[in-house]
Amino acid sequence: MEIEPVKNQLKTPKSLWYIICHTLCEQVNFSGIKAIMVLHLTSELNYTQDDSMMIFHSFMLMSYLMPLCGAIFADSYWGKYKTLIRLSVVYAIGNVILTGSTMADNFSFDTQRYITIAALLIISIGNGGIKPCTYTFGGDQFQLPEQKDQLATFFNRFLIAVYLGILLAKFFIPELRASIHCFGRDSCFPLAFGVSTLCLLLGIGGFFMGRNLYIKRKPENHVIFRTFGCICYAIYKKITSKSDNAHHWLDRSKDKYTLIEISDTKAALDVIHIFIAFPVFNALYEQQFSRWTFQATLMNGKIEAINWEIKPDQMQTIYPFLSLIVLFYFKSTVYPFFAKFGIRTPLQKLILCHTFAVFAFMSTTILQYVIFGEITTISRHEGRFSVYNDFNCNVHINSSTMPIDDIVESLGTSNFKCTPTFNKEAVNITLKFDNSCSSYHDKLLYTEVTISKGKSISYLLTRTLNNDTILRSINNHDDLKKSKNGNPRLRILMNNNLKTDRFFELTIPGKKYFTPYQVSSFASEHFKEVAIGNYTLRRGGEVISTNIRLMPATIYTLLIHNDSRKLESKLFASDRGNHLHVLWQLPQYVFIVFASTIFFSTSVQFSFTEAPLRIKSFIAACSFLAHSAGNLIVVLTSSLSIEQQVHEYLFFTGLMFLDTLLLAYLSSNYKYKTFKQRTIDFEKGQIINENTQIKDLPSNKT
Structure with missing residues (x-):
């Protein structure tokens, strides 16, 4: 015992x-x-x-x-x-x-x-x-x-x-x-x-x-299988048995377990x-x-x-x-x-x-x-357009048909909101360069912009290869949607003569094995998801810009300007996130x-x-x-x-x-x-x- x-x-x-x-x-x-x-x-x-x-x-x-x-x-x-x-x-x-x-x-x-x-x-x-x-x-x-x-x-x-x-x-x-x-x-x-x-x-x-x-x-022999078997057999007996005298539905399996x-x-x-x-x-x-x-x-x-x-x-x-x-x-x-x-x-x-x-x-x-952080919301009744100035002088923009009247600073940008009559409407505007633009032969530029309800469209004021002044649209409209993973999104704007330059790249100093972003890969001017970091813009061995900080959940536009004297860049941020x-x-x-x-x-x-x-x-x-x-x-x-x-x-x-x-x-x-x-x-x-x-x-x- x-x-x-x-x-x-x-x-x-x-x-x-x-x-x-x-x-x-x-x-x-x-x-x-x-x-x-x-x-x-x-x-x-x-x-x-x-x-x-x-x-x-x-x-x-x-x-x-x-x-x-x-x-x-x-x-x-x-x-x-x-x-x-x-x-x-x-x-x-x-x-x-x-x-x-x-x-x-x-x-x-x-x-x-x-x-x-x-x-x-x-x-x-x-x-x-x-x-x-x-x-x-x-x-x-x-x-x-x-x-x-x-x-x-x-x-x-x-x-x-x-x-x-x-x-x-x-x-x-x-x-x-x-x-x-x-x-x-x-x-x-x-x-x-x-x-x-x-x-x-x-x-x-x-x-x-x-x-x-x-x-x-x-x-114990097959204890888990016996447990499953007990459950399945009780369910089977509940479905097939006519009498229901069991106190608990599992009690129906007592003849086998x-x-x-x-x-x-x-x-x-x-x-x-x-x-x-x-x-x-x-x-x-x-x-x-x-x-x-x-x-x-x-x-x-x-x-x-x-x-x-x-x-x-x-x-x-x-x-x-x-x-x-x-x-x-x-x-x-x-x-x-x-x-x-x-x-x-x-x-x-x-x-x-x-x-x-x-x-x-x-x-x-x-x-x-x-x-x-910030997320741009455009009313379905309104349209927005932005102008990026690739000239190193101020430009005045106005329109006789829309409440558009502002100055775009040298290598700067301005945003305009309008309420068009139709879903998509062309608006005539006038651009007047200030006196500091004496090196350019055009002082006035008459052109038009497209305003679409509920959308944002960007334009770049720049020069062609023939040195003509133009205001060209950047794609059909801006995709300002932030990445789900929170990485910043970047697009790069530049003259046509720079788009094919394969010596431009964005690097992160201190990251020895980081693969640089080739600027030529941004030639489509679409927003592209990039890694968070503090970048340097290089052209070959030449450093053009430093401290280009790309922070989380932010939409960035990098403008690269080229004139006869030097290359320079400017970074614009919209819909800023918080680091x-x-x-x-x-x-x-x-x-x-x-x-x-x-x-x-x-x-x-x-x-x-x-x-x-x-x-x-x-x-x-x-x-x-x-x-x-x-x-x-x-x-x-x-x-x-x-x-x-x-x-x-x-x-x-x-x-x-x-x-x-x-x-x-x-x-x-x-x-x-x-x-x-x-x-x-x-x-x-x-x-x-x-x-x-x-x-x-x-x-x-x-």
Whole structure:
């Protein structure tokens, strides 16, 4: 007869430290990949931001879809330990391939893309496969309910290891990427990926060293398939059976499945029912590693006091740093504070997390709106035209038929708004050059401009190759739409004799490996998206202009003037954006930190304690499936290519608000359960396993 140990004789297993070490190193690896991947896809592999979003979140989708396979292997075939070891090796192989792909300069560009995607697929299989096993394997080392408090302490330490790994990765991996130059580039992605791979290998080695200390539960034959079978068979019986005497619809399967299997399936479905509200939260959570990083690229990260710049992907460091602080004060401060407002149960805490997520994306939306700044709006009844003066003297413009009367300064511009009678109307104007234009034989120019309702048209006052003065239109109309990714848009205006000059180029001083923009590529005079930076205009070895600053979300026109004496340029900006400091992202990070830290801590403990022992990995896999569904939401939204990013953020804010209401509704009737768990070690021949549902707690609290 087995004698139950006294509660105070049960010590915390030493094997847990090997599991926590493995978790720490694995998080450094995976979080490092997440931190720099979207920038790798855009800057190194030249994917657009929307395409990068779809690739990155498809990778995350697979990483959170594979836990189901990992749970099947762990619960039905290999057991958790062997699943962790074998899939960690697969995980490491994918990392080696990814690191190698960043150094493969001898491969074609398309081949590098294919290798990268293949590596991400392999990583997602390995990483996703071990996700449902790590913390559940740690939980198997305890005897419940006697060690319930020790289990909670383990989960807390487990999360501290997770966030510490994330913190180390989010700071050092982007620093390695940006601060070191290698392989002829201004960055060093191979070093960043290589260091994260090394961390993973160390974690696998440390976990293997503790192999003789672990309690390893023997997998039950096809437990997950039996769970699915129980559900499907009960549905089949409900459809085909005429009598309906069953207390619960799953009870119809009792002629084929045991009472324990039916009871466990009921408990599992109750938990999964709550998981319905998780995907939207996860969709918002994951975007701090993609959309928020892109948002940070539009902001100023310089800290002048210490002569250091916060990299866009380093802003993610705030998340684990604040999360660790919150974790340390969970029991002493955070939870007692919530309790004062009646927030005590797990589901109440999850509802609060959803509310914080709404505020996080509200902050993101407001910040995006401020960054994009001014946007030109032209009434559908009005038309606008702009005149750029390529002469180094003032020109007076007036019209006898429209209220047009202004002076365009030397190498300057003026904008005019009119209300035409028709949708498109030609207006006669007169241009009079002032006395400083004595070198030009034309003092007056009679011409016309076209005004179109709801549109803006630009004109350049310049000379032809025959030295005739003309006012020529610049394309049909101005496309003043800002880029969704917030990069500045630039067009270059110049004389015809300069358009074919291949010696003109725009460079960024200090960026050794930056590919200059050839001015001849702007000959069409259309607006073209360019990188943010401080440019220098050169013609061969001659510097024409310096300090040409192109800031985010701004429309620019660069006028290059040529006369007999010198070349010069002038930059005009319209629809200005705002180059805010990157620390303005702090409010959204603070909200998402409180939301996600409490969410994951609560959901991990909720899914473990509310799940029957036999299928804890299956329940964990289902929670990861909810995470996978969240990434699918992001992929589908990115595929829509919503024109303005601020509208996309508004969409997610509204969706999160509705999801919060859904979780509150699902929580209202949930009944909490308590299971008795005793440990088992089949390899040592000790059978000390028991799984019994003790009671259902009342549902008057959510």
